[in-house]
Amino acid sequence: MQWVTLSGPQGYKIPSIGLGTWKAKDDDVYNAVLTALDVGYRHIDTASNYGNEDQIGRAISKWISQDQGSRENLFITTKLPNYGNRAEDVQKFLKMSLEKLQTHYIDLYLIHMPFAFRLNSSGTGPLMEKDNITMVIDYDNDNIATWKVMEQQVKKGLIRSIGLSNFNISQVQKIYDAAEIKPAVLQVEMHAYLQQNELIDACRRMNIAVTGYAPLGSPQAAQHFSTKYQYNNFNVLPSLLTNQVVQELAKKYNKSPGQILLRHLLEKNIIVIPKSANPKRIEDNFKIFDFNLAIEDIKKLNALDRKEEGRTFDFRFFRGIEKHPHYPF
Numbered sequence: 001m002q003w004v005t006l007s008g009p010q011g012y013k014i015p016s017i018g019l020g021t022w023k024a025k026d027d028d029v030y031n032a033v034l035t036a037l038d039v040g041y042r043h044i045d046t047a048s049n050y051g052n053e054d055q056i057g058r059a060i061s062k063w064i065s066q067d068q069g070s071r072e073n074l075f076i077t078t079k080l081p082n083y084g085n086r087a088e089d090v091q092k093f094l095k096m097s098l099e100k101l102q103t104h105y106i107d108l109y110l111i112h113m114p115f116a117f118r119l120n121s122s123g124t125g126p127l128m129e130k131d132n133i134t135m136v137i138d139y140d141n142d143n144i145a146t147w148k149v150m151e152q153q154v155k156k157g158l159i160r161s162i163g164l165s166n167f168n169i170s171q172v173q174k175i176y177d178a179a180e181i182k183p184a185v186l187q188v189e190m191h192a193y194l195q196q197n198e199l200i201d202a203c204r205r206m207n208i209a210v211t212g213y214a215p216l217g218s219p220q221a222a223q224h225f226s227t228k229y230q231y232n233n234f235n236v237l238p239s240l241l242t243n244q245v246v247q248e249l250a251k252k253y254n255k256s257p258g259q260i261l262l263r264h265l266l267e268k269n270i271i272v273i274p275k276s277a278n279p280k281r282i283e284d285n286f287k288i289f290d291f292n293l294a295i296e297d298i299k300k301l302n303a304l305d306r307k308e309e310g311r312t313f314d315f316r317f318f319r320g321i322e323k324h325p326h327y328p329f
């Protein structure tokens with residue numbers, strides 16, 4: 001496995017592959033985490049609003065209690081939910097994540113999205129419109145104020161590194177300029193159809209590591225958003241895993257299409273977090289450190305970039321979100 005050293009005086013290292021867990025629930029995610037730890041993963045990516053932190057916490061705690069490893073050997077990323085994206089809500093949501101994950105600190109805590117939604121009366125979930133599908137938008141959230149409270153949590157030892165997700169270049173730059181503790185990581189959608197080279201370059205200049213989410217193209221995302229938000233206005237892309245170039249390279253290197261797509265991002269020093277709840281695919285996705293792609297093959301994969309046309313996660317399934325002042329795309 002490879003590691004990427006994060007900015008900051010402590011020189012924390014993030015494993016360049018982590019297990020993605022979005023949409024994995026209950027026993028599926030519990031077993032997936034145990035399988036992944038067994039295979040050699042040491043980095044788990046979750047979020048408050050994936051609703052699976054408690055199962056992940058159970059799996060991690062079981063792994064540690066069986067003396068198979070220690071908390072220090074693990075890297076846990078979780079995220080401040082978009083309905084808690086305000087300075088006054090950071091501590092509450094961080095505390096909930098710490099309790100569910102059964103840990104005293106989070107390795108990497110991200111602001112999940114630059115925009116925000118209002119909280120419901122219980123203060124733990126989003127306030128819904130009458131249709132019960134649309135979340136009520138909070139147009140007034142201040143990401144710099146949120147960041148300042150995140151910095152305080154680092155100073156208290158509750159978080160090791162802080163970062164951003166789904167922020168664009170100018171939004172990252174604003175946080176960077178205002179920060180005492182600079183963002184260590186930016187997590188964004190990244191795969192062969194959406195390569196985001198300008199954003200990567202900007203992050204390099206700010207010494208911010210980049211994590212690519214949906215590295216396999218998130219094959220089930222459109223279906224999920226259609227069911228959950230009744231949103232069907234998607235630019236549905238052809239499957240990356242069955243793309244001809246990817247398939248040909250898989251044959252050439254005697255690897256799976258998934259391994260080719262993940263290796264392509266690794267070659268650019270991007271951290272990858274493929275999700276799987278299938279033991280065979282969890283193992284397969286981890287076996288990407290025993291080969292390199294030749295430069296001409298990297299060029300073939302680079303040529304698959306569709307720029308903005310390749311984006312799946314534009315968040316327009318949150319109705320009206322493009323009117324938010326911090327909508328990033």
Ligand SMILES: NC(=O)c1ccc[n+]([C@@H]2O[C@H](COP(=O)([O-])OP(=O)(O)OC[C@H]3O[C@@H](n4cnc5c(N)ncnc54)[C@H](OP(=O)(O)O)[C@@H]3O)[C@@H](O)[C@H]2O)c1
Pocket residue numbers: 019020021022023045046112165166187188212213214215216217218219220221241256258259273274275276277278281282284285313
């Ligand atoms: N920050 C954000 O806003 C954000 C947004 C989206 C995702 N994320 C994070 O990034 C992670 C990855 O993104 P993602 O889950 O959207 O998409 P992804 O990792 O690109 O794709 C996951 C899908 O591909 C399947 N799969 C996994 N390995 C495979 C392989 N080797 N061959 C064929 N199919 C394979 C999985 O099914 P099986 O489970 O059946 O294997 C699952 O349906 C998430 O889980 C989450 O942790 C973050």
